Amino acid sequence: MTRKDRTEGIYSRLEVLDASERNQFYRIQLKDMLKYAYRYSEEVKKRFDRAQFDVNKFRDLSDIKHIPILKKKELIFLQSMGPRLGGLLTKDLGKMNRVFLSPGPIFDPEDRIPDYWGWTEGFYASGFRSGDVVQNCFNYHFNPAGLMFEDPLRNLECAVIPAGPxxxxxxxxxxxxxxxxxxVGTASYLMHLGQKAEEAGLNLRKDLFLEVAFVTAEKVPEKVRNTLEKKYDLIMRQGYGTADVGCIGYECYHRNGLHMANRSFIEICHPDTGIPLKDGEVGEVVVTAFNKTYPLIRLATGDLSFIERSPCPCGRxxxxxGGIIGRVDTTARIKGLFVYPHQIEQVIARFDEIKRWQLEVTNPGGIDEATLYVEVSNFRRKEDLMHTFREKIKIRPDLQILEPGTMPPQIRPIEDKRSWD
Ligand SMILES: [Zn+2]
Incomplete structure (x- = not known):
């Protein structure tokens, strides 16, 4: 049986708009959605009025910064404030197709709209093609994942085995x-399946027929991806989204970051102020899907990333x-500066001999102090490490050298021990 070409092709014209067409598209979609939401969602009207945001004055994409950020945590409270999920929905709950449940609890409504969660272009970019027979190992109960990923497969004319985990x-x-x-599932479950298969004496390349995998919901180290691709002889691509808004981004064959889904407007914002940051700067992913049914406007995801605009060989x-590089809640602000675990990791990566590390933050007498613990034996590059740290991270921690194996097995990269009394 010959294999399908899964490396080329584009699903939608929206993926190849030029920069000015794209801006125009975003502007029209946003304006239309904001107007609709203001008119039909009680909660959106309240928010806009409180912030004195006049939807009729929305002209330019940058005007969106005048709308306050919606934190995911707020959803739990807002949804409990009465009918139509606290006035967030623009129509009655009974008009929905399904209502899912996420931890919180947060309800995730699904309207009767084709490709409601917007994953089809992402599945195509991942390499799924008409005629594929697909095992969907995401959960089908309460959680939206299972059914959310059926839509794109149906749209691409694939058959689905609703397997669940x-x-x-x-x-x-x-x-x-x-x-x-x-x-379709998590990378760790695919890994588990592979181990079980090998234990049973199966050859993953000869006895199984997988050619393509879509994974999401967890961070997949490149090493793990490479191992799985090789073991099964398949293409594995990742998607990024949330249960509230659906697809936010997806990888293409060239796997150099997550192409932003064309169904939403995505900003990278300062985690405290909600002010949009420049391309390349790390901040919180803030998403506004063009969804008139459930208009979550400027929803802060809690995920950290940055925007990359260099051309991609796929043509999109x-x-x-540039990948999801951490969570806002693992970030600490030390002496007024945001310090992200991935920044420290980049510094430490230059020192092969360091086995593990942790940054501890305290505030004796109300002043922030940071201590960098490293597990390393016979460390000879202390000065070098401190110099690089100061240069890249702009803070000056105390250095504590520990013998390898001293730290407990599970540690947070940044341990915030400050007290605020
Ligand atoms: Zn691409």
Whole structure:
């Protein structure tokens, strides 16, 4: 059986708009959505009025910064404030197709609209093609993931085995008997399936037929991806989204960041002020999907990323998120400066001999102090480390050298021990 070409092609014209067409598209979509939301969502009207944001004066994309950020945490409270999920919905709950449940609890309504969660272009970019037989190992109960990922597969004319997670032996049996070509699930479950298959004496390349995998919901180290791609002989691409808004971004064959989905306007903002940052600067992903049913305007995801606009060899012109590099809540502001774990990791990576590290922040007498703990034996490059740290991170921590194996197995990269009494 010959393999399909999964490396080329573009699903939608929106993926190849030039910069000015794209701006125009965003502007029209946003204006239309904001006007609609102001008119039909009680909660949006309240928010805009409180912020004295006049939707009729929305002219330019940069005007969106006058709308306050919506924190994900607020949703739990807002949704409990009465009918239509606290006035967030622009129509009655009974008009929805489904309502899912996320931790919080947060309800995730789904309207009766084709490709409501917007994953189809991302699945195409990942390499799914018409005629694939796909095992969907995401959960179908309460959680939106399982059914959310059926839509794009139906749109691309693939057949779906609604497997859900678990029942590993049955999963493997189906994969063999039905010659499953596509996998949708987490990378760690695909890894688990592979281990179980190998234990049972199967050859992942010969006894299974997987050619393409879409994974999401967890951070996948490149090493793990490479291992899985090689073991199964498949293409594995990642998507990024949330249960509230659906697809936010996806990788293409060239896997150099997450192309922004064309169904939303994405900003990278300062985590405290909500002010949009420049391209390349790290900040919080803030998303406004063009969704008139459930208008979550400027929803702050809590994820950290940056915007990359260099051309991509795939031909898609949509800007990219340079990967999800952390969470806002693992970030600490030390002496007024944001310090991100990935920045420290980049510094430490230059010192191969350091096994593990942790930055501890305290505030004796109300003044921030940072201590960098490193596990390393016979460390000879203290000066070098401190110099690089100061240069890249702009703070000057105390250095504490520990023997390898001293720190507990589970540690936070930045341990904030400050007290605010
Ligand atoms: Zn690309």
């Amino acid at each position: 678990g029942n590993t032996n049955t999963q493997l049996e189906i994969m063999q008997k039905l010659r499953i070509t596509g996998y 012109t949509s800007p990219r998120l």
